[in-house]
Amino acid sequence: MTQTKEALLLLEDGTAYRGTALGMEGTKGGEICFNTGMTGYQEIYTDPSYFGQIIVNTNSHIGNYGVQLEVEEESDSVKISGMVCNTFSTIYSRHTADYSLQEYFERAKIIGISNVDTRHLVRHVRQKGVMNAIISSEILDAKELMDELHKVPSMEGLELSSVVSTKTPYYVGDETESRWRIAVLDYGIKKSILHNLTLRGCYCKVFPAQTPFEEIMAWNPDGFFISNGPGDPAAMAYASNDVKKMVDTQKPLFGICLGHQLLALASGISTYKMHHGHRGLNHPVKNLITGLCEVTSQNHGFAVNPEEIQGHADVEVTHVNLNDKTIEGIRRKDRPAFSVQYHPEASPGPHDSRYLFDEFAKLLAEA
Numbered sequence: 001m002t003q004t005k006e007a008l009l010l011l012e013d014g015t016a017y018r019g020t021a022l023g024m025e026g027t028k029g030g031e032i033c034f035n036t037g038m039t040g041y042q043e044i045y046t047d048p049s050y051f052g053q054i055i056v057n058t059n060s061h062i063g064n065y066g067v068q069l070e071v072e073e074e075s076d077s078v079k080i081s082g083m084v085c086n087t088f089s090t091i092y093s094r095h096t097a098d099y100s101l102q103e104y105f106e107r108a109k110i111i112g113i114s115n116v117d118t119r120h121l122v123r124h125v126r127q128k129g130v131m132n133a134i135i136s137s138e139i140l141d142a143k144e145l146m147d148e149l150h151k152v153p154s155m156e157g158l159e160l161s162s163v164v165s166t167k168t169p170y171y172v173g174d175e176t177e178s179r180w181r182i183a184v185l186d187y188g189i190k191k192s193i194l195h196n197l198t199l200r201g202c203y204c205k206v207f208p209a210q211t212p213f214e215e216i217m218a219w220n221p222d223g224f225f226i227s228n229g230p231g232d233p234a235a236m237a238y239a240s241n242d243v244k245k246m247v248d249t250q251k252p253l254f255g256i257c258l259g260h261q262l263l264a265l266a267s268g269i270s271t272y273k274m275h276h277g278h279r280g281l282n283h284p285v286k287n288l289i290t291g292l293c294e295v296t297s298q299n300h301g302f303a304v305n306p307e308e309i310q311g312h313a314d315v316e317v318t319h320v321n322l323n324d325k326t327i328e329g330i331r332r333k334d335r336p337a338f339s340v341q342y343h344p345e346a347s348p349g350p351h352d353s354r355y356l357f358d359e360f361a362k363l364l365a366e367a
Helices: 042-045 100-107 116-128 142-150 191-201 211-217 237-248 258-266 354-367
Strands: 006-011 016-023 028-036 051-055 081-085 112-114 131-136 171-172 179-185 202-207 221-227 251-254 269-285 293-304 317-320 326-334 337-340
Touching: 006 112, 006 142, 016 081, 028 116, 028 142, 028 269, 028 293, 042 100, 042 116, 042 142, 042 202, 042 326, 100 354, 112 131, 131 142, 142 269, 171 191, 171 221, 191 202, 191 354, 202 317, 211 237, 211 269, 221 258, 221 354, 237 251, 237 258, 237 354, 251 354, 258 293, 258 326, 258 337, 269 326, 293 326, 337 354
Parallel strands: 028 051, 051 081, 081 112, 179 202, 179 221, 221 251, 251 337
Antiparallel strands: 006 016, 006 131, 016 112, 028 131, 171 202, 269 293, 269 317, 317 326, 326 337
């Protein structure tokens, strides 16, 4: 598609932005959210945690370094519903790139819009809160497009992990050279997480989201990893019930992002939908155990309820966000189980937090 066709972005509160169509021609809705990262757009688009969401890239130029297949992909396909940016580049400077971002989106059937005042849009979302939106390069009448937007389901109460999860179990790592067998619950796993686990001596069996606990235990794992993923954790009773059973085995357990929320739910602590979430590569987090701070990569729209942790007999807070004091990490006092809300594997982002994989390996070694 040539970069001259008009497109319309419409938010559920009636706010409209007109711009230029990118990717495939069509109409697509989802929950709009913004990511403040300056690089790593391909990793973001292929992160299953973004399934069902329209991403606003706040960096001024998107697409200028193209895309590299496999190397910079976090899953087997593009997972976002749509993309919004200011300046969209159809040419790229990197000689190792396989495609332009325009070609990549066309192949993945992704709809987007450029030439949008993303500063104004982000300020609007920050003030009004996250909401559904729709992009179209075929319906340019706002009233008609609003009728289509009303068909898009709310993210609150939506279970999406079983949609993006693997349908059949698979293995990652070298069984003969690895020290531990780790059962990985795939609620939207990223490839870089599995890479960090195998680097530390883990042989991983990745299970579909709705695998019965008994089937997981039949493999006789040494520990459990609970992955990131999309949707509302409160809509995943099947997962929180299984995580509770895993915790009760007293085998080491590590959760990231959605896995963090599921550990909280399994411990009797509720989650809530945030006003506009955390998505970017430079969120400051303080480790309350060591007193050290780290710059983190984040992507979440739900969080753990702080009021229900206060005075909890078996759970303590280990990490907090320095911007808004939301809970970024917890651990069980009575079990070798811990989790963080952010992404220590980064990809994209800084590597300040990769020590958490070492802490998981330490728990495995001590078990």
